[in-house]
Amino acid sequence: MMRCGYGLAALPGTDARLFSPEPSFLRLPRTVHPTRIKFGSFKIRAKIGEARKETSFYDMLGISEKGTLPEIKQAYKQLARKYHPDVSPPDRVEEYTERFIRVQEAYETLSDPRRKALYDKDLALGLHLAFSARRRYQFDEELEDQSEWRNRWQTQLSELKRRSMSRDAGGNMSWGARMRRQREEQSKQV
Amino acid sequence: MALCACSFPAIVSCCAAASEPQKSTPFASHLLGGSDLGFHPLLKLNQVKKRPCGVYASLSEGAEYYSSRPATPLLDTINYPIHMKNLSVKELKQLADELRSDVIFNVSKTGGHLGSSLGVVELTVALHYVFNAPRDKILWDVGHQSYPHKILTGRRDKMHTMRQTNGLAGFTKRAESEYDCFGTGHSSTTISAGLGMAVGRDLKGERNNVVAVIGDGAMTAGQAYEAMNNAGYLDSDMIVILNDNKQVSLPTANLDGPIPPVGALSSALSRLQSNRPLRELREVAKGVTKQIGGPMHELAAKVDEYARGMISGSGSTLFEELGLYYIGPVDGHNIDDLVSILKEVKTTKTTGPVLIHVVTEKGRGYPYAERADDKYHGVVKFDPATGKQFKGSSVTQSYTTYFAEALIAEAEADKNIVAIHAAMGGGTGLNLFLRRFPQRCFDVGIAEQHAVTFAAGLACEGLKPFCAIYSSFMQRAYDQVVHDVDLQKLPVRFAMDRAGLVGADGPTHCGAFDVTFMACLPNMVVMAPSDEAELFHMVATAAAIDDRPSCFRYPRGNGIGVQLPPGNKGVPLEIGKGRVLIEGERVALLGYGSAVQSCLAAASLLESYGLQLTVADARFCKPLDHSLIRELAKSHEVLITVEEGSIGGFGSHVAQFLALDGLLDGKVKWRPVVLPDRYIDHGSPADQLAEAGLTPSHIAATVFNVLGQKREALGIMSSRN
Numbered sequence: 001m002m003r004c005g006y007g008l009a010a011l012p013g014t015d016a017r018l019f020s021p022e023p024s025f026l027r028l029p030r031t032v033h034p035t036r037i038k039f040g041s042f043k044i045r046a047k048i049g050e051a052r053k054e055t056s057f058y059d060m061l062g063i064s065e066k067g068t069l070p071e072i073k074q075a076y077k078q079l080a081r082k083y084h085p086d087v088s089p090p091d092r093v094e095e096y097t098e099r100f101i102r103v104q105e106a107y108e109t110l111s112d113p114r115r116k117a118l119y120d121k122d123l124a125l126g127l128h129l130a131f132s133a134r135r136r137y138q139f140d141e142e143l144e145d146q147s148e149w150r151n152r153w154q155t156q157l158s159e160l161k162r163r164s165m166s167r168d169a170g171g172n173m174s175w176g177a178r179m180r181r182q183r184e185e186q187s188k189q190v
Numbered sequence: 191m192a193l194c195a196c197s198f199p200a201i202v203s204c205c206a207a208a209s210e211p212q213k214s215t216p217f218a219s220h221l222l223g224g225s226d227l228g229f230h231p232l233l234k235l236n237q238v239k240k241r242p243c244g245v246y247a248s249l250s251e252g253a254e255y256y257s258s259r260p261a262t263p264l265l266d267t268i269n270y271p272i273h274m275k276n277l278s279v280k281e282l283k284q285l286a287d288e289l290r291s292d293v294i295f296n297v298s299k300t301g302g303h304l305g306s307s308l309g310v311v312e313l314t315v316a317l318h319y320v321f322n323a324p325r326d327k328i329l330w331d332v333g334h335q336s337y338p339h340k341i342l343t344g345r346r347d348k349m350h351t352m353r354q355t356n357g358l359a360g361f362t363k364r365a366e367s368e369y370d371c372f373g374t375g376h377s378s379t380t381i382s383a384g385l386g387m388a389v390g391r392d393l394k395g396e397r398n399n400v401v402a403v404i405g406d407g408a409m410t411a412g413q414a415y416e417a418m419n420n421a422g423y424l425d426s427d428m429i430v431i432l433n434d435n436k437q438v439s440l441p442t443a444n445l446d447g448p449i450p451p452v453g454a455l456s457s458a459l460s461r462l463q464s465n466r467p468l469r470e471l472r473e474v475a476k477g478v479t480k481q482i483g484g485p486m487h488e489l490a491a492k493v494d495e496y497a498r499g500m501i502s503g504s505g506s507t508l509f510e511e512l513g514l515y516y517i518g519p520v521d522g523h524n525i526d527d528l529v530s531i532l533k534e535v536k537t538t539k540t541t542g543p544v545l546i547h548v549v550t551e552k553g554r555g556y557p558y559a560e561r562a563d564d565k566y567h568g569v570v571k572f573d574p575a576t577g578k579q580f581k582g583s584s585v586t587q588s589y590t591t592y593f594a595e596a597l598i599a600e601a602e603a604d605k606n607i608v609a610i611h612a613a614m615g616g617g618t619g620l621n622l623f624l625r626r627f628p629q630r631c632f633d634v635g636i637a638e639q640h641a642v643t644f645a646a647g648l649a650c651e652g653l654k655p656f657c658a659i660y661s662s663f664m665q666r667a668y669d670q671v672v673h674d675v676d677l678q679k680l681p682v683r684f685a686m687d688r689a690g691l692v693g694a695d696g697p698t699h700c701g702a703f704d705v706t707f708m709a710c711l712p713n714m715v716v717m718a719p720s721d722e723a724e725l726f727h728m729v730a731t732a733a734a735i736d737d738r739p740s741c742f743r744y745p746r747g748n749g750i751g752v753q754l755p756p757g758n759k760g761v762p763l764e765i766g767k768g769r770v771l772i773e774g775e776r777v778a779l780l781g782y783g784s785a786v787q788s789c790l791a792a793a794s795l796l797e798s799y800g801l802q803l804t805v806a807d808a809r810f811c812k813p814l815d816h817s818l819i820r821e822l823a824k825s826h827e828v829l830i831t832v833e834e835g836s837i838g839g840f841g842s843h844v845a846q847f848l849a850l851d852g853l854l855d856g857k858v859k860w861r862p863v864v865l866p867d868r869y870i871d872h873g874s875p876a877d878q879l880a881e882a883g884l885t886p887s888h889i890a891a892t893v894f895n896v897l898g899q900k901r902e903a904l905g906i907m908s909s910r911n
Contacts, residue, residue: 069254157534160534176542179426182395183395
C-alpha cells in the first residue's frame with residue numbers, strides 16, 4: 001500500500017536522501033539537485049522563498065508542536081468560527097477567507113495522523129511549503145500512485161466497453177454468450 | 191465557499207443561544223457544507239456538549255476516538271439501500287464515516303469481528319448505492335465483514351444483539367434477511383455461489399447483477415480457482431470483487447508481529463499494486479522520449495505505450511488466463527473511484543465475468559485497529575475511546591493453549607514432530623508452536639485439503655505431522671482424510687479444536703459431525719479428552735501412535751482446573767481403555783469428551799434424590815473399551831451414552847457393539863444423548879447447551895425418564911434456571 005511504500009522503500013540516490021532526517025544544516029537550495037527530485041522540482045524551488053516566510057501549521061493554529069488531537073481540533077474550531085466568511089467583518093472578508101482556508105488546510109493535515117507525520121518530518125527539515133505547492137510536492141508521490149492507478153483502471157474500463165461491443169458477435173459460442181443472445185431475442189419478441 | 195444566506199441567522203442564534211439543540215445541527219452542516227472533510231460529527235460534538243441534557247459526545251483526554259456514540263444524522267435516514275439512491279457522492283462519504291463509527295460502537299458493546307468490517311465500509315456503501323439489492327445479488331465471502339451491510343439493510347436496530355441468542359448472526363444468513371443472498375462462514379465459496387446465481391438468472395432470462403466479494407486470503411483456497419475457471423468457461427455476466435488487504439492468515443498477526451501473507455499469490459497481488467518499478471519505467475520512457483524529441487513524436491508515443499502495456503500486463507494475466515476481465519488496482523477507500531467503476535461495469539452490457547481488484551486496509555478508520563498487529567480482527571467488548579478490550583480473566587487457560595503447550599513439549603522430545611494448520615495460527619494455538627519451532631510449523635493458507643495431503647506426504651517420509659484443523663473445517667478435507675491418509679494407513683495426527691457447540695459463531699463453525707465421520711474410518715484411532723490433563727495425555731498418545739492415523743477432539747473454552755502433568759509432558763494412554771470416575775449402581779453414564787463433565791454434574795444433581803450413579807469416561811471411541819462397556823452393561827439397569835456430537839458417533843458405536851455382543855438381549859436399557867437432528871443457532875454456550883438438550887439437568891431428567899420416574903424428570907427440568 002502507498003503508506004507502507006512511502007519514505008521507507010525509497011530507492012537510493014533519490015527520495016531517501018531527501019527524506020532522511022538530517023536536521024539543522026539541510027538548506028534545500030544547496031543540497032537538492034533538480035535531477036534528483038522526480039517531480040515538481042522547479043515548482044518547489046520557486047516556492048521555497050515563499051516557504052521560508054510562512055508560518056507553520058502549528059503557529060497558525062496557535063498550538064505547540066506537541067499538540068494532541070483534541071487540542072488541534074479545539075484550536076481549529078475556534079479559529080474556524082472566528083474566520084468564517086459569514087462572520088467576518090465585511091471589509092476584511094478576503095483576508096479572513098484566506099486565513100480560513102489556511103486554517104482548514106492546517107487542520108486537514110494535522111488531524112490525519114499520516115499526513116501529520118509527514119508534515120512533522122518536513123518541519124524538522126526546515127521545510128514548510130506554502131499551501132498548494134507543498135501539496136503538490138508532498139503528496140505528489142501519493143497522487144502519482146493514485147493517478148497511476150486511476151489511469152490504469154480507466155484504460156481498463158474503456159477496453160472493457162470496447163470488448164463488450166463485439167463480445168457476443170457471431171463466433172462466440174460460450175454458454176453465457178448463447179444465453180445472452182437468447183435473452184435478447186426473447187425480449188425483442190415481447 | 192458555497193454558503194447560503196439563510197445560514198447566517200442560524201449561526202447568530204447558535205452563538206447566542208448555545209443550548210438550543212435544534213439550531214445547532216444546521217449550523218454545523220452549513221458551515222461545513224463547502225468542505226469535503228469527514229468530520230461533521232466533530233463539530234456537532236462541540237454543539238452537543240452545550241446541550242443541557244442528553245448524550246455527551248466528548249473526546250476524553252489522550253483518547254483517539256469518541257467515547258460515546260457520535261450523531262449519525264445521515265445514517266439515521268437510511269433503513270434500506272433504496273434510501274441511499276438520492277445521495278450525492280459527498281453525502282456517501284459522510285455516510286461511510288457515520289457507518290464506520292456505528293460499526294465501531296456496536297462492536298464495542300457486543301464484541302465480534304471488527305477489523306474486516308472497517309476495511310469494507312466504503313465498498314459496502316458503494317455497492318449498495320450502485321446496485322439494487324435484493325434483486326441484485328451481493329455475496330460476502332467473508333461473512334463476518336457484513337456488519338456494515340447488515341446495518342444498511344434494515345438490521346441496524348438489532349445490531350446490539352449481534353452474535354447473541356436469538357439475535358443477529360455474525361455471518362450472512364439467508365434465513366435472517368432477503369438481502370443476505372448466501373450464507374458464508376467457511377470462505378472461498380462466493381464465486382461458486384455467485385456463478386450459480388448468475389447462471390440461474392441466465393436460464394430464467396432475467397437481468398439482475400451478481401456481485402461476489404472475496405478476500406485475498408480466500409483466494410488461497412482451491413475452490414476459488416475452481417469457480418473462476420468455470421466462470422471463465424461459461425462466460426456468464428458477473429462481477430467478482432477481490433478485496434485485497436494483504437491479510438491471508440488469521441489472526442492477522444502471530445505473537446511477534448503482523449503475519450506476512452503466505453503463498454505465492456500474495457506476492458503476485460502485491461506486484462499488481464506496486465508502482466515503483468512502473469514509475470521507474472515510465473520515467474525512463476519519458477527521459478527517452480525527451481531525448482528523442484519533436485520529430486520523433488510517434489516513436490516517443492510508442493515507447494510510452496509499451497511502458498504502459500508492460501505495466502498493466504504484470505500479474506493480472508493470472509485472472510485473464512482464467513477468463514476474468516481484470517480491472518484494478520483500485521483504492522478501496524475512495525468512494526468516488528468505487529462508484530464510478532461499479533457504475534461503468536454495471537452499465538456495460540455483456541461483460542462476461544469481471545474481476546475488480548480493490549485494495550483496502552483492515553481496521554481502517556479506527557486508529558487502534560490500524561496500529562494493532564492483528565488489526566482487531568476479532569474483539570471482545572472494548573472501550574471505543576481507548577481501544578482497550580475488556581478481556582475477562584480466568585483461572586485456567588483455553589484448551590487451544592493447552593494443546594499448543596502439549597505439542598511443544600512433545601516436539602522438544604521428538605524432533606520429527608511437525609505441525610500444520612490452514613491459516614489459523616491463532617485459533618489453533620500454533621502461533622505458540624511457531625515461535626518455539628519456526629522451521630517445523632507450516633501455514634498453508636486457507637487450504638485444508640492440501641494441508642491433509644501435505645501431512646500425508648510428510649508422514650511418508652517418517653515425520654510425525656500434527657494437523658490442527660477445526661472440527662468444522664475438517665469437513666472440507668474429508669476425502670483427503672479417507673483416501674490419502676486412512677486408506678494408506680499413514681500416521682497423521684488430527685487435532686480437532688472447536689468440537690461440539692461453539693457459542694457465538696453459530697452453526698457455520700459448529701463441530702457436530704467429526705466423531706461420526708472419523709470413527710467410521712477403518713484405520714483411525716478416535717479419542718477425546720474429558721479435561722485438560724487428559725488432553726496432554728492424548729497428545730502424547732497420538733505422538734506415540736506411529737502405525738495408523740489418529741485424531742482427538744476438544745471443545746472451545748477453558749479448562750476445568752485439574753492438575754497438569756509435570757513439564758507439560760503427557761503420558762501415552764493405553765489405547766482402547768476408558769476409566770471409571772465414580773462407582774455407583776443401577777444407572778451408568780458413559781461420557782465421551784467434554785460431555786463427561788456434564789455427566790459428573792448430573793450425577794451430583796441426582797445424589798440428592800438418593801441415586802448413586804456410575805460415571806465413566808470412555809476416552810476412546812475407536813477402538814472402544816469393550817470390557818468396560820460389557821462390565822457396565824452387565825451390572826447396571828440403565829446405560830446412557832453422552833456426547834456432544836451428532837447421531838452416528840460415539841453412542842452409535844456403543845450401540846453397535848452392544849448389539850453384536852448380545853448385550854441388548856438382556857435386561858439393560860441403553861439410551862443415547864446426542865445433539866438433536868437440527869442446527870443449533872448461535873448464542874451463549876449455556877443457551878446452546880440448553881437448546882440442544884445436553885445440560886446436566888437434561889441428562890438427569892433422561893435418567894429419571896428411563897427409570898420410569900416421569901414426575902421427578904419434570905421436576906428437575908422445571909427447577910433448573
